[in-house]
Amino acid sequence: MKRIIAAFLILFSTQLHAETMKLAVTTSFHNSGLSDVLLPVIQDEIGIEVQLIVVGTGQALRLGRAGDVDAILVHSKAAEETFVEDGYGTHRREIMYNDFVLIGPETDPAQIAEAATASGALQKIEAIQSTFVSRGDDSGTHKKETSLWSSAGFDAASFGAWYKAVGSGMGASLNTAAGIDAYILSDRASWLNFGNKGGLAVLFSGDPVLFNQYAYLPVDPERHPHVNATAARQLEAWLTSPTAKELINTYQIDGEGLFTFNATQ
Amino acid sequence: MNDILSGIQAAFWLIVTLDADLIEITLRSLQVSLSALVIASVLALPFGTWLAVRRFRYRRATIATLNALMGLPPVVVGLIVYLLLSRSGPFGVLGLLFTPTAMIIAQVIIITPLIASIAHQAMRELWAEYHDLLISLNTTKRQRIMTLIWDGRRALLTAGLAGFGRAIGEVGAIMIVGGNIDHATRVLTTAIALETGKGDFELALGLGFVLIALALLVNFGIHSLSKTEREGRW
Numbered sequence: 001m002k003r004i005i006a007a008f009l010i011l012f013s014t015q016l017h018a019e020t021m022k023l024a025v026t027t028s029f030h031n032s033g034l035s036d037v038l039l040p041v042i043q044d045e046i047g048i049e050v051q052l053i054v055v056g057t058g059q060a061l062r063l064g065r066a067g068d069v070d071a072i073l074v075h076s077k078a079a080e081e082t083f084v085e086d087g088y089g090t091h092r093r094e095i096m097y098n099d100f101v102l103i104g105p106e107t108d109p110a111q112i113a114e115a116a117t118a119s120g121a122l123q124k125i126e127a128i129q130s131t132f133v134s135r136g137d138d139s140g141t142h143k144k145e146t147s148l149w150s151s152a153g154f155d156a157a158s159f160g161a162w163y164k165a166v167g168s169g170m171g172a173s174l175n176t177a178a179g180i181d182a183y184i185l186s187d188r189a190s191w192l193n194f195g196n197k198g199g200l201a202v203l204f205s206g207d208p209v210l211f212n213q214y215a216y217l218p219v220d221p222e223r224h225p226h227v228n229a230t231a232a233r234q235l236e237a238w239l240t241s242p243t244a245k246e247l248i249n250t251y252q253i254d255g256e257g258l259f260t261f262n263a264t265q
Numbered sequence: 266m267n268d269i270l271s272g273i274q275a276a277f278w279l280i281v282t283l284d285a286d287l288i289e290i291t292l293r294s295l296q297v298s299l300s301a302l303v304i305a306s307v308l309a310l311p312f313g314t315w316l317a318v319r320r321f322r323y324r325r326a327t328i329a330t331l332n333a334l335m336g337l338p339p340v341v342v343g344l345i346v347y348l349l350l351s352r353s354g355p356f357g358v359l360g361l362l363f364t365p366t367a368m369i370i371a372q373v374i375i376i377t378p379l380i381a382s383i384a385h386q387a388m389r390e391l392w393a394e395y396h397d398l399l400i401s402l403n404t405t406k407r408q409r410i411m412t413l414i415w416d417g418r419r420a421l422l423t424a425g426l427a428g429f430g431r432a433i434g435e436v437g438a439i440m441i442v443g444g445n446i447d448h449a450t451r452v453l454t455t456a457i458a459l460e461t462g463k464g465d466f467e468l469a470l471g472l473g474f475v476l477i478a479l480a481l482l483v484n485f486g487i488h489s490l491s492k493t494e495r496e497g498r499w
Contacts, residue, residue, distance in 0.1 A: 022444075022446075051363070051444075051446040051448075051449050053446060170462070195463060196465075196466060
Protein backbone atom coordinates (compact mmCIF):
# COMPACT_ATOMS: atom_id res chain seq x y z
CA MET A 1 0.00 0.00 0.00
CA LYS A 2 2.85 2.39 0.85
CA ARG A 3 4.37 1.79 -2.54
CA ILE A 4 1.09 2.65 -4.21
CA ILE A 5 0.91 5.90 -2.27
CA ALA A 6 4.52 6.74 -3.15
CA ALA A 7 3.91 6.13 -6.85
CA PHE A 8 0.84 8.28 -6.56
CA LEU A 9 2.69 11.22 -5.00
CA ILE A 10 5.27 11.20 -7.76
CA LEU A 11 2.53 11.44 -10.34
CA PHE A 12 1.05 14.42 -8.57
CA SER A 13 4.20 16.49 -8.40
CA THR A 14 3.94 17.94 -11.90
CA GLN A 15 2.57 21.47 -11.70
CA LEU A 16 3.24 24.33 -14.10
CA HIS A 17 4.23 27.87 -13.17
CA ALA A 18 4.15 30.46 -15.95
CA GLU A 19 1.91 33.27 -17.10
CA THR A 20 -0.86 31.58 -19.00
CA MET A 21 -3.97 32.65 -20.81
CA LYS A 22 -6.76 30.64 -22.35
CA LEU A 23 -7.73 31.25 -25.95
CA ALA A 24 -10.68 29.50 -27.55
CA VAL A 25 -9.95 28.86 -31.22
CA THR A 26 -11.79 27.08 -34.00
CA THR A 27 -10.86 23.59 -35.09
CA SER A 28 -10.08 24.89 -38.57
CA PHE A 29 -7.45 27.30 -37.20
CA HIS A 30 -5.87 24.60 -35.08
CA ASN A 31 -5.97 21.92 -37.77
CA SER A 32 -4.11 24.25 -40.13
CA GLY A 33 -1.00 23.80 -37.99
CA LEU A 34 -0.38 27.57 -37.84
CA SER A 35 -0.80 27.55 -34.05
CA ASP A 36 2.18 25.19 -33.74
CA VAL A 37 4.30 27.85 -35.43
CA LEU A 38 2.91 30.87 -33.58
CA LEU A 39 2.65 29.62 -30.01
CA PRO A 40 6.35 28.89 -29.36
CA VAL A 41 7.28 32.35 -30.74
CA ILE A 42 4.63 34.00 -28.55
CA GLN A 43 6.04 32.18 -25.53
CA ASP A 44 9.56 33.35 -26.43
CA GLU A 45 8.79 36.96 -27.25
CA ILE A 46 6.16 38.01 -24.73
CA GLY A 47 6.47 35.21 -22.22
CA ILE A 48 2.84 34.13 -22.30
CA GLU A 49 1.87 30.49 -22.52
CA VAL A 50 -1.27 30.49 -24.64
CA GLN A 51 -3.47 27.50 -23.85
CA LEU A 52 -5.71 26.65 -26.77
CA ILE A 53 -9.21 25.33 -26.26
CA VAL A 54 -10.03 23.91 -29.66
CA VAL A 55 -13.78 23.93 -30.29
CA GLY A 56 -16.29 25.00 -32.94
CA THR A 57 -17.10 28.70 -33.29
CA GLY A 58 -20.46 28.22 -31.56
CA GLN A 59 -18.86 26.68 -28.49
CA ALA A 60 -15.99 29.20 -28.56
CA LEU A 61 -18.49 32.05 -28.34
CA ARG A 62 -20.29 30.27 -25.51
CA LEU A 63 -17.01 29.87 -23.60
CA GLY A 64 -16.35 33.58 -24.10
CA ARG A 65 -19.81 34.53 -22.91
CA ALA A 66 -19.40 32.44 -19.77
CA GLY A 67 -15.98 33.99 -19.14
CA ASP A 68 -14.23 30.62 -19.23
CA VAL A 69 -11.54 31.85 -21.62
CA ASP A 70 -9.63 35.15 -21.83
CA ALA A 71 -10.10 35.71 -25.55
CA ILE A 72 -11.40 33.97 -28.65
CA LEU A 73 -10.15 33.68 -32.21
CA VAL A 74 -12.96 32.68 -34.55
CA HIS A 75 -14.36 33.26 -38.03
CA SER A 76 -18.04 34.10 -38.14
CA LYS A 77 -18.52 37.84 -38.53
CA ALA A 78 -22.22 38.16 -37.72
CA ALA A 79 -21.93 36.07 -34.54
CA GLU A 80 -18.80 37.98 -33.49
CA GLU A 81 -20.52 41.34 -33.89
CA THR A 82 -23.42 40.17 -31.75
CA PHE A 83 -20.88 38.98 -29.17
CA VAL A 84 -19.37 42.47 -28.94
CA GLU A 85 -22.74 44.28 -29.08
CA ASP A 86 -24.06 42.16 -26.22
CA GLY A 87 -21.12 43.36 -24.15
CA TYR A 88 -19.22 40.09 -23.81
CA GLY A 89 -16.17 41.23 -25.76
CA THR A 90 -14.44 44.61 -25.71
CA HIS A 91 -13.93 44.76 -29.47
CA ARG A 92 -13.35 42.73 -32.61
CA ARG A 93 -9.96 42.87 -34.32
CA GLU A 94 -9.49 41.32 -37.73
CA ILE A 95 -6.23 39.38 -37.95
CA MET A 96 -6.05 37.35 -41.16
CA TYR A 97 -8.05 35.39 -43.68
CA ASN A 98 -7.84 32.13 -45.53
CA ASP A 99 -10.36 30.62 -47.91
CA PHE A 100 -12.92 27.85 -48.13
CA VAL A 101 -12.85 25.25 -50.87
CA LEU A 102 -15.41 22.81 -52.20
CA ILE A 103 -14.11 19.28 -52.06
CA GLY A 104 -15.59 16.23 -53.71
CA PRO A 105 -14.84 12.91 -55.39
CA GLU A 106 -12.18 13.22 -58.12
CA THR A 107 -14.70 12.00 -60.71
CA ASP A 108 -16.84 15.09 -59.92
CA PRO A 109 -20.28 13.67 -60.79
CA ALA A 110 -21.93 17.12 -60.47
CA GLN A 111 -19.27 18.81 -62.64
CA ILE A 112 -18.80 21.63 -60.11
CA ALA A 113 -15.25 22.28 -61.35
CA GLU A 114 -16.85 24.00 -64.34
CA ALA A 115 -19.04 26.30 -62.24
CA ALA A 116 -18.33 30.03 -62.38
CA THR A 117 -19.37 30.88 -58.82
CA ALA A 118 -19.75 29.10 -55.49
CA SER A 119 -23.54 29.42 -55.79
CA GLY A 120 -23.39 27.85 -59.24
CA ALA A 121 -21.35 24.94 -57.88
CA LEU A 122 -23.86 24.28 -55.09
CA GLN A 123 -26.76 24.47 -57.57
CA LYS A 124 -25.07 21.77 -59.65
CA ILE A 125 -24.73 19.55 -56.57
CA GLU A 126 -28.38 20.08 -55.65
CA ALA A 127 -29.50 19.40 -59.24
CA ILE A 128 -28.27 15.79 -59.17
CA GLN A 129 -28.70 15.47 -55.38
CA SER A 130 -25.16 14.20 -55.03
CA THR A 131 -24.19 13.19 -51.47
CA PHE A 132 -23.05 16.22 -49.49
CA VAL A 133 -21.57 16.17 -45.99
CA SER A 134 -22.32 19.18 -43.81
CA ARG A 135 -20.55 20.01 -40.54
CA GLY A 136 -23.95 20.61 -38.96
CA ASP A 137 -22.37 21.78 -35.68
CA ASP A 138 -23.11 25.51 -35.76
CA SER A 139 -19.42 26.21 -36.34
CA GLY A 140 -18.09 29.06 -38.47
CA THR A 141 -17.65 26.69 -41.41
CA HIS A 142 -21.18 25.39 -40.99
CA LYS A 143 -22.61 28.91 -40.83
CA LYS A 144 -20.67 29.78 -43.98
CA GLU A 145 -22.05 26.72 -45.74
CA THR A 146 -25.63 27.53 -44.72
CA SER A 147 -25.27 31.09 -45.99
CA LEU A 148 -23.82 29.81 -49.27
CA TRP A 149 -26.81 27.51 -49.72
CA SER A 150 -29.23 30.36 -49.11
CA SER A 151 -27.45 32.63 -51.57
CA ALA A 152 -27.73 29.78 -54.07
CA GLY A 153 -31.48 29.87 -53.44
CA PHE A 154 -31.94 26.84 -51.18
CA ASP A 155 -32.79 26.13 -47.58
CA ALA A 156 -30.32 23.53 -46.32
CA ALA A 157 -32.78 22.38 -43.64
CA SER A 158 -35.22 21.14 -46.28
CA PHE A 159 -32.80 18.81 -48.08
CA GLY A 160 -33.38 15.07 -48.28
CA ALA A 161 -31.16 12.15 -47.31
CA TRP A 162 -28.36 13.11 -49.71
CA TYR A 163 -27.52 16.02 -47.42
CA LYS A 164 -25.81 14.56 -44.37
CA ALA A 165 -25.33 16.84 -41.37
CA VAL A 166 -22.77 14.91 -39.31
CA GLY A 167 -22.48 17.34 -36.39
CA SER A 168 -18.71 16.94 -36.02
CA GLY A 169 -15.49 18.90 -36.32
CA MET A 170 -13.76 19.56 -39.65
CA GLY A 171 -11.49 16.52 -39.48
CA ALA A 172 -14.23 14.07 -38.52
CA SER A 173 -16.47 15.49 -41.26
CA LEU A 174 -13.71 15.10 -43.83
CA ASN A 175 -13.25 11.50 -42.66
CA THR A 176 -16.95 10.92 -43.28
CA ALA A 177 -16.85 12.56 -46.71
CA ALA A 178 -13.78 10.50 -47.68
CA GLY A 179 -15.58 7.36 -46.53
CA ILE A 180 -18.70 7.88 -48.66
CA ASP A 181 -17.23 9.94 -51.55
CA ALA A 182 -19.31 13.01 -50.81
CA TYR A 183 -18.98 16.70 -51.52
CA ILE A 184 -18.03 18.90 -48.57
CA LEU A 185 -17.10 22.50 -47.82
CA SER A 186 -13.82 22.85 -45.94
CA ASP A 187 -11.31 25.55 -45.19
CA ARG A 188 -8.19 25.09 -47.27
CA ALA A 189 -5.87 24.76 -44.28
CA SER A 190 -7.72 21.84 -42.71
CA TRP A 191 -7.89 20.13 -46.07
CA LEU A 192 -4.15 20.47 -46.80
CA ASN A 193 -3.27 19.15 -43.36
CA PHE A 194 -5.75 16.31 -43.53
CA GLY A 195 -4.10 12.90 -43.71
CA ASN A 196 -6.89 10.67 -45.01
CA LYS A 197 -7.85 12.30 -48.34
CA GLY A 198 -9.05 9.05 -49.97
CA GLY A 199 -10.55 9.72 -53.41
CA LEU A 200 -11.33 13.38 -52.70
CA ALA A 201 -9.86 16.48 -54.32
CA VAL A 202 -10.38 20.25 -54.32
CA LEU A 203 -12.87 20.89 -57.11
CA PHE A 204 -13.87 24.51 -56.69
CA SER A 205 -12.16 27.53 -55.09
CA GLY A 206 -11.35 31.17 -55.68
CA ASP A 207 -14.78 32.84 -55.46
CA PRO A 208 -14.36 35.92 -53.19
CA VAL A 209 -17.45 34.88 -51.15
CA LEU A 210 -15.36 31.94 -49.96
CA PHE A 211 -12.90 34.17 -48.11
CA ASN A 212 -12.79 33.36 -44.43
CA GLN A 213 -11.93 36.22 -42.07
CA TYR A 214 -10.47 35.39 -38.64
CA ALA A 215 -10.95 37.89 -35.86
CA TYR A 216 -9.63 38.17 -32.33
CA LEU A 217 -12.06 39.12 -29.54
CA PRO A 218 -10.85 39.71 -25.96
CA VAL A 219 -13.45 38.92 -23.30
CA ASP A 220 -14.64 42.06 -21.54
CA PRO A 221 -12.94 42.29 -18.10
CA GLU A 222 -15.77 44.52 -16.85
CA ARG A 223 -18.20 41.68 -17.24
CA HIS A 224 -15.79 38.96 -16.13
CA PRO A 225 -13.23 40.56 -13.76
CA HIS A 226 -11.21 37.36 -13.42
CA VAL A 227 -10.06 37.25 -17.07
CA ASN A 228 -6.42 37.87 -17.80
CA ALA A 229 -6.99 41.13 -19.68
CA THR A 230 -3.32 42.15 -19.62
CA ALA A 231 -2.23 38.97 -21.33
CA ALA A 232 -5.12 39.25 -23.79
CA ARG A 233 -3.99 42.80 -24.69
CA GLN A 234 -0.37 41.71 -25.08
CA LEU A 235 -1.40 38.82 -27.30
CA GLU A 236 -3.48 41.14 -29.48
CA ALA A 237 -0.55 43.51 -29.87
CA TRP A 238 1.65 40.58 -30.86
CA LEU A 239 -0.89 39.10 -33.30
CA THR A 240 -1.03 42.42 -35.15
CA SER A 241 2.74 42.98 -35.08
CA PRO A 242 5.18 42.72 -38.03
CA THR A 243 6.58 39.44 -36.62
CA ALA A 244 3.12 37.87 -36.72
CA LYS A 245 2.57 39.26 -40.22
CA GLU A 246 5.77 37.65 -41.44
CA LEU A 247 5.00 34.27 -39.81
CA ILE A 248 1.38 34.17 -40.98
CA ASN A 249 2.08 35.22 -44.57
CA THR A 250 4.95 32.79 -45.03
CA TYR A 251 3.24 29.77 -43.46
CA GLN A 252 2.97 27.09 -46.13
CA ILE A 253 1.82 23.52 -46.48
CA ASP A 254 3.01 21.60 -49.55
CA GLY A 255 4.27 24.86 -51.04
CA GLU A 256 0.89 26.58 -50.77
CA GLY A 257 0.39 29.72 -48.72
CA LEU A 258 -2.67 29.47 -46.49
CA PHE A 259 -3.29 32.68 -44.63
CA THR A 260 -3.17 36.34 -45.58
CA PHE A 261 -2.46 38.77 -42.77
CA ASN A 262 -4.79 41.78 -42.92
CA ALA A 263 -4.83 43.36 -39.46
CA THR A 264 -4.75 47.14 -39.41
CA GLN A 265 -1.64 48.31 -37.55
CA MET B 266 -5.41 -4.03 -42.09
CA ASN B 267 -2.36 -2.07 -43.26
CA ASP B 268 -3.48 0.85 -41.11
CA ILE B 269 -3.52 -1.33 -38.04
CA LEU B 270 -0.02 -2.65 -38.73
CA SER B 271 1.35 0.84 -39.23
CA GLY B 272 -0.44 1.82 -36.01
CA ILE B 273 1.41 -0.90 -34.12
CA GLN B 274 4.62 0.28 -35.72
CA ALA B 275 3.88 3.90 -34.74
CA ALA B 276 3.18 2.81 -31.17
CA PHE B 277 6.45 0.90 -31.10
CA TRP B 278 8.46 3.90 -32.30
CA LEU B 279 6.74 6.27 -29.91
CA ILE B 280 7.72 4.02 -27.03
CA VAL B 281 11.30 3.13 -28.00
CA THR B 282 12.19 6.75 -28.77
CA LEU B 283 10.60 7.84 -25.46
CA ASP B 284 8.70 10.61 -27.24
CA ALA B 285 8.53 13.54 -24.79
CA ASP B 286 4.93 14.47 -25.62
CA LEU B 287 3.85 10.85 -25.30
CA ILE B 288 5.40 10.55 -21.85
CA GLU B 289 3.78 13.78 -20.76
CA ILE B 290 0.26 12.86 -21.84
CA THR B 291 0.65 9.31 -20.59
CA LEU B 292 1.64 10.55 -17.14
CA ARG B 293 -1.27 12.97 -17.17
CA SER B 294 -3.67 10.18 -18.13
CA LEU B 295 -2.36 8.19 -15.18
CA GLN B 296 -2.47 11.16 -12.84
CA VAL B 297 -6.07 11.97 -13.69
CA SER B 298 -7.45 8.44 -13.74
CA LEU B 299 -5.53 7.14 -10.72
CA SER B 300 -6.58 10.18 -8.67
CA ALA B 301 -10.17 9.65 -9.74
CA LEU B 302 -9.82 5.95 -8.85
CA VAL B 303 -8.48 6.64 -5.36
CA ILE B 304 -11.13 9.24 -4.55
CA ALA B 305 -13.93 7.14 -6.02
CA SER B 306 -12.74 4.04 -4.14
CA VAL B 307 -12.63 5.88 -0.84
CA LEU B 308 -16.24 6.87 -1.42
CA ALA B 309 -17.57 3.80 -3.14
CA LEU B 310 -16.01 0.80 -1.37
CA PRO B 311 -17.34 1.62 2.12
CA PHE B 312 -20.64 2.72 0.63
CA GLY B 313 -21.08 -0.51 -1.35
CA THR B 314 -20.21 -2.57 1.73
CA TRP B 315 -22.48 -0.52 3.93
CA LEU B 316 -25.31 -1.15 1.48
CA ALA B 317 -24.73 -4.89 1.80
CA VAL B 318 -24.73 -4.87 5.59
CA ARG B 319 -27.35 -2.32 6.38
CA ARG B 320 -31.11 -2.83 6.00
CA PHE B 321 -33.20 0.28 5.56
CA ARG B 322 -36.42 1.32 3.94
CA TYR B 323 -35.31 2.49 0.51
CA ARG B 324 -32.47 -0.03 0.15
CA ARG B 325 -33.93 -1.70 -2.97
CA ALA B 326 -34.50 1.63 -4.65
CA THR B 327 -30.99 2.81 -3.72
CA ILE B 328 -29.42 -0.32 -5.18
CA ALA B 329 -31.49 -0.10 -8.35
CA THR B 330 -30.53 3.55 -8.77
CA LEU B 331 -26.88 2.74 -8.18
CA ASN B 332 -26.97 0.00 -10.80
CA ALA B 333 -28.64 2.33 -13.27
CA LEU B 334 -26.00 5.01 -12.63
CA MET B 335 -23.32 2.56 -13.80
CA GLY B 336 -24.47 3.53 -17.27
CA LEU B 337 -24.14 7.29 -16.73
CA PRO B 338 -23.34 8.81 -20.13
CA PRO B 339 -19.91 10.47 -19.72
CA VAL B 340 -20.70 13.24 -22.16
CA VAL B 341 -23.70 14.31 -20.04
CA VAL B 342 -21.60 14.19 -16.87
CA GLY B 343 -19.04 16.33 -18.71
CA LEU B 344 -21.64 18.88 -19.70
CA ILE B 345 -23.08 19.10 -16.18
CA VAL B 346 -19.64 19.41 -14.57
CA TYR B 347 -18.79 22.04 -17.17
CA LEU B 348 -21.90 24.06 -16.31
CA LEU B 349 -21.14 23.77 -12.58
CA LEU B 350 -17.48 24.77 -12.89
CA SER B 351 -17.98 27.42 -15.59
CA ARG B 352 -17.22 30.98 -14.51
CA SER B 353 -20.93 31.65 -14.87
CA GLY B 354 -21.83 28.55 -12.88
CA PRO B 355 -22.14 28.06 -9.11
CA PHE B 356 -18.51 26.93 -8.58
CA GLY B 357 -17.01 29.32 -11.12
CA VAL B 358 -15.05 31.28 -8.51
CA LEU B 359 -12.83 28.26 -7.93
CA GLY B 360 -11.46 28.63 -11.46
CA LEU B 361 -11.23 24.86 -11.89
CA LEU B 362 -12.51 24.58 -15.45
CA PHE B 363 -9.94 23.36 -18.00
CA THR B 364 -7.64 21.95 -15.31
CA PRO B 365 -6.78 18.32 -14.48
CA THR B 366 -8.81 18.76 -11.27
CA ALA B 367 -11.98 19.30 -13.32
CA MET B 368 -11.22 16.11 -15.23
CA ILE B 369 -10.75 14.20 -11.98
CA ILE B 370 -14.09 15.49 -10.67
CA ALA B 371 -15.89 14.33 -13.81
CA GLN B 372 -14.27 10.91 -13.69
CA VAL B 373 -15.05 10.46 -10.00
CA ILE B 374 -18.73 11.04 -10.80
CA ILE B 375 -18.60 8.55 -13.64
CA ILE B 376 -16.84 5.69 -11.86
CA THR B 377 -18.11 5.95 -8.26
CA PRO B 378 -21.48 4.26 -9.01
CA LEU B 379 -19.71 1.55 -10.99
CA ILE B 380 -17.28 0.73 -8.18
CA ALA B 381 -19.96 0.95 -5.51
CA SER B 382 -22.29 -1.32 -7.44
CA ILE B 383 -19.70 -4.05 -8.09
CA ALA B 384 -18.48 -3.76 -4.49
CA HIS B 385 -22.03 -4.16 -3.23
CA GLN B 386 -22.60 -7.31 -5.32
CA ALA B 387 -19.44 -8.92 -4.00
CA MET B 388 -19.99 -7.86 -0.41
CA ARG B 389 -23.56 -9.10 -0.39
CA GLU B 390 -22.41 -12.68 -0.93
CA LEU B 391 -19.61 -12.35 1.59
CA TRP B 392 -22.04 -10.91 4.14
CA ALA B 393 -24.34 -13.92 3.69
CA GLU B 394 -21.37 -16.07 4.68
CA TYR B 395 -20.15 -13.91 7.57
CA HIS B 396 -23.52 -12.80 8.87
CA ASP B 397 -23.99 -15.30 11.72
CA LEU B 398 -20.37 -15.17 12.83
CA LEU B 399 -20.17 -11.38 12.99
CA ILE B 400 -23.55 -11.06 14.69
CA SER B 401 -22.66 -13.68 17.30
CA LEU B 402 -19.37 -11.89 18.06
CA ASN B 403 -21.47 -8.85 18.89
CA THR B 404 -19.51 -6.58 16.50
CA THR B 405 -20.42 -2.98 15.81
CA LYS B 406 -21.61 -1.85 12.31
CA ARG B 407 -18.24 -0.25 11.74
CA GLN B 408 -16.34 -3.41 12.66
CA ARG B 409 -18.52 -5.49 10.38
CA ILE B 410 -17.91 -3.17 7.45
CA MET B 411 -14.16 -3.10 8.09
CA THR B 412 -14.02 -6.92 8.35
CA LEU B 413 -15.92 -7.34 5.12
CA ILE B 414 -13.77 -4.82 3.30
CA TRP B 415 -10.59 -6.54 4.47
CA ASP B 416 -11.70 -10.10 3.77
CA GLY B 417 -13.28 -9.16 0.47
CA ARG B 418 -10.36 -7.05 -0.67
CA ARG B 419 -9.78 -9.08 -3.79
CA ALA B 420 -13.33 -8.65 -5.01
CA LEU B 421 -13.02 -4.96 -4.17
CA LEU B 422 -9.83 -4.81 -6.19
CA THR B 423 -11.80 -6.03 -9.18
CA ALA B 424 -14.35 -3.30 -8.55
CA GLY B 425 -11.58 -0.72 -8.44
CA LEU B 426 -9.96 -1.99 -11.61
CA ALA B 427 -13.29 -1.90 -13.43
CA GLY B 428 -13.58 1.73 -12.37
CA PHE B 429 -10.03 2.46 -13.50
CA GLY B 430 -10.76 0.84 -16.86
CA ARG B 431 -13.74 3.07 -17.39
CA ALA B 432 -11.84 6.18 -16.30
CA ILE B 433 -8.69 5.72 -18.38
CA GLY B 434 -10.65 4.96 -21.55
CA GLU B 435 -13.12 7.78 -21.14
CA VAL B 436 -13.10 10.71 -23.56
CA GLY B 437 -16.51 12.41 -23.70
CA ALA B 438 -16.47 14.09 -20.30
CA ILE B 439 -12.82 15.06 -20.04
CA MET B 440 -12.89 16.57 -23.51
CA ILE B 441 -15.57 19.02 -22.36
CA VAL B 442 -14.25 19.89 -18.89
CA GLY B 443 -10.53 19.58 -19.71
CA GLY B 444 -10.58 21.27 -23.09
CA ASN B 445 -7.78 19.03 -24.47
CA ILE B 446 -5.21 21.81 -23.94
CA ASP B 447 -1.73 20.88 -25.12
CA HIS B 448 0.71 20.65 -22.18
CA ALA B 449 -2.09 21.24 -19.67
CA THR B 450 -5.06 18.89 -19.97
CA ARG B 451 -4.30 16.67 -22.97
CA VAL B 452 -4.51 12.98 -22.12
CA LEU B 453 -4.24 9.84 -24.24
CA THR B 454 -7.91 9.54 -25.15
CA THR B 455 -8.37 13.20 -26.10
CA ALA B 456 -5.12 13.09 -28.10
CA ILE B 457 -6.47 10.06 -29.97
CA ALA B 458 -9.70 11.92 -30.75
CA LEU B 459 -7.65 14.90 -31.96
CA GLU B 460 -5.38 12.85 -34.23
CA THR B 461 -8.38 10.97 -35.66
CA GLY B 462 -9.91 14.37 -36.42
CA LYS B 463 -6.76 15.33 -38.30
CA GLY B 464 -7.01 12.12 -40.32
CA ASP B 465 -3.68 10.91 -38.87
CA PHE B 466 -4.93 7.40 -38.13
CA GLU B 467 -1.44 6.00 -37.72
CA LEU B 468 -0.54 8.21 -34.78
CA ALA B 469 -4.06 7.88 -33.35
CA LEU B 470 -3.80 4.12 -33.44
CA GLY B 471 -0.27 4.24 -32.04
CA LEU B 472 -1.54 6.22 -29.07
CA GLY B 473 -4.41 3.76 -28.79
CA PHE B 474 -2.03 0.83 -28.42
CA VAL B 475 -0.03 2.75 -25.84
CA LEU B 476 -3.28 3.29 -23.91
CA ILE B 477 -4.14 -0.41 -24.02
CA ALA B 478 -0.62 -1.33 -22.92
CA LEU B 479 -0.88 1.16 -20.07
CA ALA B 480 -4.15 -0.34 -18.86
CA LEU B 481 -2.54 -3.80 -18.88
CA LEU B 482 0.52 -2.52 -17.02
CA VAL B 483 -1.51 -0.84 -14.31
CA ASN B 484 -3.61 -3.97 -13.83
CA PHE B 485 -0.55 -6.22 -13.56
CA GLY B 486 1.13 -3.65 -11.33
CA ILE B 487 -1.73 -3.46 -8.88
CA HIS B 488 -2.07 -7.25 -8.82
CA SER B 489 1.58 -7.76 -8.01
CA LEU B 490 1.73 -4.94 -5.45
CA SER B 491 -1.25 -6.35 -3.63
CA LYS B 492 0.13 -9.90 -3.93
CA THR B 493 -3.00 -11.59 -5.21
CA GLU B 494 -3.13 -14.58 -7.54
CA ARG B 495 0.02 -16.08 -6.06
CA GLU B 496 0.80 -19.60 -5.05
CA GLY B 497 -0.38 -20.38 -1.55
CA ARG B 498 -2.43 -17.23 -1.33
CA TRP B 499 -5.62 -18.11 -3.07
